[in-house]
Amino acid sequence: MKATLLLADYAVVADGKLTIVGGGWSMTGPMPMPFAIALKLEVPWHEALHKHSLRLELVDADGEPVQVPTPQGMRPALIEGGMEASEIPADIKPGTPIDVNLAFMSGPIPTLQPGHRYEWRLTVDGKQREDWFVAFSIRAA
8 A cells, every 4th residue: 555644734635635735844833733634545456445444643753652632631642543445436447556535634732842853654454664654843942
């Protein structure tokens, strides 16, 4: 499976297509800001109609999970869910990867520190790949 991750100010999926506003940045802040993660998956033909688990985890430069405040106390910053290609278009040639586009909006994360670097890491079905991440830095105050 191929995955492309992009940070943006805003992202949404409509009619199976990603609409991205203010996308492609890797520097933000120093004040916490809302943001989006746009995700384009190219699912192999033979896996298209299977359910897949997804996990996006925010880690710091040392690979440690970033903690965020929740009503239950501090917890790792995670986005978890599942996906499947709902159908294979009738006019697509067998063997062609199937596009699955996803967008995740987030409010500001107050625990991100100015002058530090972070990355969102993608896991699909319990597997990670070296290129399934998107990194960003927070400007110094």
